[in-house]
Amino acid sequence: MDKKLVIPGEFLSDDANLADEGTYVEEGKVFSSVFGIASLKNHVRVVPLSGKYIPRPDDMIIGIITEVSFSNWIVDIRSPYEGLLHISEFPRRIENTDMSKYLKVGDAIITLVTDVDPSMKVELTLNDQKLRQIKEGRIIDVTPSKVPRLIGRSGSMIAMLKNETNCNIFIGQNGRVWVTGKDKDIELAVKAILKIETESHVSGLTDRLTRFLKEEKDKKEKGPGKEHEGKEETRIEEQKEDNTEENVEPAEEEKQQKVQEKAEEKKSGGILDELLGDEK
Amino acid sequence: MSKPEKLIENGIRLDGRKPDELRPIKIKVGVLNRADGSCYFEFGGNKVIAAVYGPREVHPRHMQKSTSAVVRYRYNMASFSVEERKRPGPDRRSIEVSKVSREALEPVIFQEYFPRSAIDIFVEVLQADAGTRTAGINAASLALADAGIPMKSLVSACAVGKVDDTLVLDLNKDEDNYGQADMPIAMTPDGKITLLQMDGHLTRDEFREGLEMAKSGCMAIAEMQKAALLEKYSGQIGGDAIE
Numbered sequence: 001m002d003k004k005l006v007i008p009g010e011f012l013s014d015d016a017n018l019a020d021e022g023t024y025v026e027e028g029k030v031f032s033s034v035f036g037i038a039s040l041k042n043h044v045r046v047v048p049l050s051g052k053y054i055p056r057p058d059d060m061i062i063g064i065i066t067e068v069s070f071s072n073w074i075v076d077i078r079s080p081y082e083g084l085l086h087i088s089e090f091p092r093r094i095e096n097t098d099m100s101k102y103l104k105v106g107d108a109i110i111t112l113v114t115d116v117d118p119s120m121k122v123e124l125t126l127n128d129q130k131l132r133q134i135k136e137g138r139i140i141d142v143t144p145s146k147v148p149r150l151i152g153r154s155g156s157m158i159a160m161l162k163n164e165t166n167c168n169i170f171i172g173q174n175g176r177v178w179v180t181g182k183d184k185d186i187e188l189a190v191k192a193i194l195k196i197e198t199e200s201h202v203s204g205l206t207d208r209l210t211r212f213l214k215e216e217k218d219k220k221e222k223g224p225g226k227e228h229e230g231k232e233e234t235r236i237e238e239q240k241e242d243n244t245e246e247n248v249e250p251a252e253e254e255k256q257q258k259v260q261e262k263a264e265e266k267k268s269g270g271i272l273d274e275l276l277g278d279e280k
Numbered sequence: 281m282s283k284p285e286k287l288i289e290n291g292i293r294l295d296g297r298k299p300d301e302l303r304p305i306k307i308k309v310g311v312l313n314r315a316d317g318s319c320y321f322e323f324g325g326n327k328v329i330a331a332v333y334g335p336r337e338v339h340p341r342h343m344q345k346s347t348s349a350v351v352r353y354r355y356n357m358a359s360f361s362v363e364e365r366k367r368p369g370p371d372r373r374s375i376e377v378s379k380v381s382r383e384a385l386e387p388v389i390f391q392e393y394f395p396r397s398a399i400d401i402f403v404e405v406l407q408a409d410a411g412t413r414t415a416g417i418n419a420a421s422l423a424l425a426d427a428g429i430p431m432k433s434l435v436s437a438c439a440v441g442k443v444d445d446t447l448v449l450d451l452n453k454d455e456d457n458y459g460q461a462d463m464p465i466a467m468t469p470d471g472k473i474t475l476l477q478m479d480g481h482l483t484r485d486e487f488r489e490g491l492e493m494a495k496s497g498c499m500a501i502a503e504m505q506k507a508a509l510l511e512k513y514s515g516q517i518g519g520d521a522i523e
Contacts, residue, residue, distance in 0.1 A: 009433025
């Protein structure tokens with residue numbers, strides 16, 4: 001197998017040109033620099049099993065406002081370094097005095113890292129259609145190094161999760177995950193995400209997770225309301241302005257919920273149907 | 281306790297060990313949930329727990345370095361860790377141990393990866409039985425790895441000493457108190473020494489021989505450290521099947 005658990009200082013390869021993240025080169029040989037999972041395909045890299053988020057340009061992350069200063073919002077980005085969101089990076093022109101009317105301490109935002117300088121000054125922006133404030137749903141924390149695993153190969157894991165739980169899920173590179181949907185669904189999604197986090201290094205994760213979701217659903221005596229196509233279409237990307245999308249979203253959600261309920265009624269063979277059938 | 285008449289009899293020490301034998305070691309990685317990395321380490325009668333936090337923001341601000349992380353190491357003995365109650369708080373000895381232990385670990389940490397941040401290491405001695413600083417360094421090095429901090433390698437430490445004119449590995453309490461020399465050593469698995477202290481007297485030849493003994497002791501500890509780290513993740517479904 002070309003993947004294995006390695007400790008810091010473990011010898012990985014003789015070819016210094018293959019060295020990638022999580023490794024260091026000494027005397028032409030590649031060694032692991034972290035405790036994590038090494039993959040030796042193409043490039044030699046080690047993905048740590050734990051560790052803090054270190055910001056990089058173009059990372060899409062979820063931040064929480066910790067301070068409003070003269071012309072910057074100071075944002076907690078779950079890293080040793082704080083993020084700076086300058087007033088000019090807000091989508092609209094606003095006055096210094098009005099800053100906390102738009103974003104106040106404790107507000108969560110989806111934001112983009114525009115620049116990180118050598119002294120780790122992190123600059124953020126909200127100037128993009130995808131970027132905005134988070135107003136509903138739940139935010140949970142996972143280990144940042146496990147984000148790729150949570151997303152899956154070309155988004156397979158997250159697409160499956162969205163489909164199965166009927167939630168909309170956004171994963172920030174800094175390990176904050178934003179889940180929206182019905183309360184029950186959110187709960188299931190959160191459970192599943194935490195399961196992925198604790199078992200990310202064990203093989204066959206996708207299969208086990210599918211089984212887990214099925215079991216959880218059966219436990220809750222929910223009907224087999226799995227097949228909702230098109231649910232995972234990211235709503236975030238379609239909207240243009242903060243205010244309009246606030247109005248659109250609930251309506252859209254309601255519609256989807258109704259469709260879902262109808263679908264559940266029609267389907268047969270579910271535990272719910274059996275119970276209802278008995279009563280009738 | 282008064283001085284025993286003989287510390288070594290027929291090549292066997294008071295606790296039944298041979299001169300080049302380590303005390304039993306027990307290691308558990310990841311014992312604290314709130315810390316970024318942690319480790320519990322038993323080294324004979326020593327029981328220590330290490331916690332690592334960071335990299336994180338530096339407080340107070342003036343301590344931060346603009347090009348690298350600062351490493352802070354706090355060695356502390358619990359008041360109940362020794363027979364006679366130890367007065368709590370830092371004292372001359374624990375400040376010294378903190379400093380040398382920090383310097384034993386700094387060479388392996390890639391500090392330049394995290395400018396303007398701090399890596400905090402806390403080592404608490406729950407029970408002391410000679411060799412707490414080496415136990416602390418062993419534990420701290422594992423806690424650092426557990427926290428996902430990039431390092432060149434682990435660090436292993438053990439002591440050699442001289443009792444009854446014989447070189448012995450890993451002194452116990454009596455040998456430490458009544459022996460002729462005590463030399464704690466920390467090194468990386470490839471033999472680079474990061475800590476070497478000595479109290480007492482050794483001849484040049486004894487020193488060289490002692491160093492070799494310590495080296496083999498550290499190698500043995502390094503193996504156990506590695507096993508302990510891997511164990512943290514092998515207890516789960518699928519064993520070594522990693523994706």
